[in-house]
Amino acid sequence: MKKYTFTEKKDTRSGFGAGMQQLGQQNENVVALCADLVGSLKLDAFIKENPDRFIQCGISEANMIGVSAGLAIGGKIPFATTFANFATGRVYDQIRQSVAYSHKNVKICASHAGLTLGEDGATHQILEDLGMMKMLPGMTVINPCDYNQTKAATIAIAEYDGPVYLRFGRPVVPIFTADDQKFEIGKAWMVSEGTDVSIFATGHLVWEAIQAGEILEAEGISAEVVNIHTIKPLDEEAILKSVAKTGCAVSAEEHNRLGGLGDSIAQVLVKNTLVPQEYVAVDDSFGESGTPAQLMEKYGLTAKDIVAAAKRAIARK
Amino acid sequence: MEIEQLERIASQVRRDIVRMVHGCQSGHPGGSLGCTDLLVALYFHQMELKESDDSQPIFDMSGAGEDVFFLSNGHISPVWYSVLGRRGYFPVPEMATFRKLNSRLQGHPTTHEDLPGVRIASGSLGQGLSVALGVAMAKKLDGDDHFVYCLMGDGEQQEGQVWEAATFAPHHQVDNLIAFIDLNGQQIDGPTVKVMNNRDLGAKYEAFGWEVLHITHGNDMAAIVKGLQEAKGKAGHGKPVMVLLETGMGYGVDFMMGSHKWHGVAPNDEQLAAALGQLEETMGDY
Numbered sequence: 272m273k274k275y276t277f278t279e280k281k282d283t284r285s286g287f288g289a290g291m292q293q294l295g296q297q298n299e300n301v302v303a304l305c306a307d308l309v310g311s312l313k314l315d316a317f318i319k320e321n322p323d324r325f326i327q328c329g330i331s332e333a334n335m336i337g338v339s340a341g342l343a344i345g346g347k348i349p350f351a352t353t354f355a356n357f358a359t360g361r362v363y364d365q366i367r368q369s370v371a372y373s374h375k376n377v378k379i380c381a382s383h384a385g386l387t388l389g390e391d392g393a394t395h396q397i398l399e400d401l402g403m404m405k406m407l408p409g410m411t412v413i414n415p416c417d418y419n420q421t422k423a424a425t426i427a428i429a430e431y432d433g434p435v436y437l438r439f440g441r442p443v444v445p446i447f448t449a450d451d452q453k454f455e456i457g458k459a460w461m462v463s464e465g466t467d468v469s470i471f472a473t474g475h476l477v478w479e480a481i482q483a484g485e486i487l488e489a490e491g492i493s494a495e496v497v498n499i500h501t502i503k504p505l506d507e508e509a510i511l512k513s514v515a516k517t518g519c520a521v522s523a524e525e526h527n528r529l530g531g532l533g534d535s536i537a538q539v540l541v542k543n544t545l546v547p548q549e550y551v552a553v554d555d556s557f558g559e560s561g562t563p564a565q566l567m568e569k570y571g572l573t574a575k576d577i578v579a580a581a582k583r584a585i586a587r588k
Numbered sequence: 589m590e591i592e593q594l595e596r597i598a599s600q601v602r603r604d605i606v607r608m609v610h611g612c613q614s615g616h617p618g619g620s621l622g623c624t625d626l627l628v629a630l631y632f633h634q635m636e637l638k639e640s641d642d643s644q645p646i647f648d649m650s651g652a653g654e655d656v657f658f659l660s661n662g663h664i665s666p667v668w669y670s671v672l673g674r675r676g677y678f679p680v681p682e683m684a685t686f687r688k689l690n691s692r693l694q695g696h697p698t699t700h701e702d703l704p705g706v707r708i709a710s711g712s713l714g715q716g717l718s719v720a721l722g723v724a725m726a727k728k729l730d731g732d733d734h735f736v737y738c739l740m741g742d743g744e745q746q747e748g749q750v751w752e753a754a755t756f757a758p759h760h761q762v763d764n765l766i767a768f769i770d771l772n773g774q775q776i777d778g779p780t781v782k783v784m785n786n787r788d789l790g791a792k793y794e795a796f797g798w799e800v801l802h803i804t805h806g807n808d809m810a811a812i813v814k815g816l817q818e819a820k821g822k823a824g825h826g827k828p829v830m831v832l833l834e835t836g837m838g839y840g841v842d843f844m845m846g847s848h849k850w851h852g853v854a855p856n857d858e859q860l861a862a863a864l865g866q867l868e869e870t871m872g873d874y
Contacts, residue, residue, distance in 0.1 A: 302729070323729070324729070326725065326760070328756065329752075329755070329756070329759075331749075331752035331753075331755065331756060333714075333715075333718070333748070333749040333752055334718045334721075334749055334752035334753045334756050335718075336718070337715050337716075337717070337718020337719045337721070337722065337749065337753065338718050338719070338721050338722035338725065338753075338756070339722060340708060340718075340719050340722060341708075341718065341719040341720060341721055341722015341723040341724070341725070341726065342722040342723070342725060342726045343722070344649060344650060344651065344707050344708065344719070344722065344723050344726070345650055345651070345652070345722065345723045345725075345726020345727060345729075345730070346650045346652065346726060346730070347726050347729065349722070364712050365715055365718075365749070367712075368709050368710070368711070368712045368715060369708055369709065369715050369718075369719055372698065372699075372700060372709045373698070373699045373700075373708045373709045374699065374700070375708070
């Protein structure tokens, strides 16, 4: 198992903020929009350096999506930002008609995704966003794993012409990917090679998967950990190549088990090969208040849960 | 262009509308007929559009360097398709494909089939004003002093997103936007005052910080042309402009006028003949 260490923990949303600052300096067509959550989205540096290219929308997410579509028509690259719940579920029809169906170059950038915004509880958490966004034809869906990868993804989506949903979060997590990485949309990242079980993880769960891999290694089980940062388009080739070697799979995501990464992987497996798959995901429920660590524990999203799922998958081979 | 010429174009557009809707036995003739005069005035008189040397419109998605129009109440697609076709954005015979399989003229406008003239899908109501605002702001960022026009329905004012946009536009001083509400007083389930009374829309928009104008004869070409000039004069002074256009649903075909019954119903063969008998063919039917 390849070793990963870290010297610092940071929130992925700060990676987004850093990416936006760099984009502000590099690309004059980039415009940021926000619905009264500038501090939460870490947009302060972008706004300070590019006051004319920031549009405060107030607490009006539907209008923000429409204005973004209009800016895209006018040749701008709008980054529409708010919490993941309000960036997706609240405005699904606006995204569907004005962005996805109209194929507008809008980047929907969503913080506080999943359970780990913590204490605010289920009204502000969302565990259905990946499902909603991936079902929209033509939508690219990305869920990076740490600060560096989120920064790189933010910069990469500005270069890509088409609608994108970029999802990140609030808790601090280890920074374990390279700070000079090039983010390739749709290309899975091999974290660590192994032979007994494939662990396909996304977002905050990638670090948990690495921890799980180390625990399994200590028990004599060789886990392959793959970071599926792009949920759509899914890197089917990487998934099939990995399970051809290991013979079983675990999917791990901070999302409802219905409609997320796990289901996307299951579809690839059922169509191409017959290997067992186990899910690490929230079991079709809403979240609740608590600290991020408590919630990850209660809803079964920790390294320990991935280890158990890996053993179940191996036993079914 | 002379008023009389515009009126002659409008007559043909009305023929196109009823024929399109009859051809597929579906669609929305009522609001289309009511907004015919406005759209003809916009596309054949008011709007500055990019053209080739032989006066054919040149369409590009960005609409940079020209005026642009958005139809938020997308169900009145027949009138927009006819005006776009007659203006030269796509071949007139293509109107015969309206709402049929594999057509670029979808039931509600879309960019999905690359129909020139259309820049966004509309149909799910309440979204167009926001989109128009985004385009207007992009024009400001680029120093492009052209106008953005947006038409909404009066029933559409019941959508919450409209009021998000209504609050946003004056706050950001989007004064290169001229929006219209088609005040025909009808929606699918009946008269707007009965279904969900919008009350005084003019007072509401004024209170939100808009410059508000009324065109009380929204099917009188001369009144529209004058009103559009006035609206243009009000633009550019820090406030978005809202034009309340009083139209008759179904205007131009006597038995379709003034009732919500023809909001989304197609005429049969006899009704088509009766309608066409009231509308002069001025540019040749498709």
